Amino acid sequence: MKKNQLKSLLRESTLDVARGLLGCRLITRVHGAETSGMIVEVEGYHGTLDEAAHSFGRRTRRNDIMFGRPGFCYVYFIYGMHYCANIVTEEEGTGAAVLFRALEPLTGIEEMQKRRGLTEPKKLCSGPAKLCEALAIDRQMLGEDMLSSQLISIEPYTDFDDSHIGKSKRIGISKAQHLEWRFFVRGNGFVSR
DNA sequence: TTATGGATCTTCT
DNA sequence: GAAGATCCATAAA
Numbered sequence: 001m002k003k004n005q006l007k008s009l010l011r012e013s014t015l016d017v018a019r020g021l022l023g024c025r026l027i028t029r030v031h032g033a034e035t036s037g038m039i040v041e042v043e044g045y046h047g048t049l050d051e052a053a054h055s056f057g058r059r060t061r062r063n064d065i066m067f068g069r070p071g072f073c074y075v076y077f078i079y080g081m082h083y084c085a086n087i088v089t090e091e092e093g094t095g096a097a098v099l100f101r102a103l104e105p106l107t108g109i110e111e112m113q114k115r116r117g118l119t120e121p122k123k124l125c126s127g128p129a130k131l132c133e134a135l136a137i138d139r140q141m142l143g144e145d146m147l148s149s150q151l152i153s154i155e156p157y158t159d160f161d162d163s164h165i166g167k168s169k170r171i172g173i174s175k176a177q178h179l180e181w182r183f184f185v186r187g188n189g190f191v192s193r
Numbered sequence: 194t195t196a197t198g199g200a201t202c203t204t205c206t
Numbered sequence: 207g208a209a210g211a212t213c214c215a216t217a218a219a
Contacts, residue, residue: 052200133202
């Protein structure tokens with residue numbers, strides 16, 4: 001994928017965006033430190049047809065960003081201690097997003113190790129809350145446009161064709177559990193399980 | 194105003 | 207494999 005193709009990828013349906021994001025690079029720049037990783041695992045969430053999505057039902061203060069423009073960053077706080085990060089998909093007002101579940105660390109690895117208090121590369125970003133801690137993602141990223149923001153952005157890196165992409169049911173949800181909306185790079189050691 | 198439970202991670206057994 | 211940590215948006219009252 002070329003750099004300018006991200007914008008057109010975001011016009012695709014949520015599940016196609018999810019697949020297309022595998023192999024892209026997620027980058028943050030915080031306090032002068034750049035950290036980035038290749039996206040190797042994601043999940044799709046689609047408000048109106050998906051009981052597991054935060055946007056299911058109606059627009060509220062918490063999920064408001066999910067109804068914004070595609071490419072926006074939706075960060076939420078969970079279990080009293082963790083942040084998770086999404087990129088908004090579908091046209092404005094839809095309430096859909098793709099959750100970043102795991103990265104393969106690429107740059108700023110020392111910084112990630114410091115933030116995580118760990119050195120083992122496979123444990124740095126192998127879960128949605130772990131990658132947020134490693135890349136210092138929190139509420140300050142909420143609502144950033146990931147196609148133009150300095151703080152948090154996405155760019156093409158590697159392309160995977162369908163034969164390298166696995167799918168499964170989503171993890172950690174109590175509703176709509178039958179949907180196979182989780183996608184990951186097959187055989188990559190940095191996925192969450 | 195209060196009660197409830199969640200798109201998780203770590204540590205312990 | 208199970209439990210504890212610990213905040214906050216939402217729904218119920």
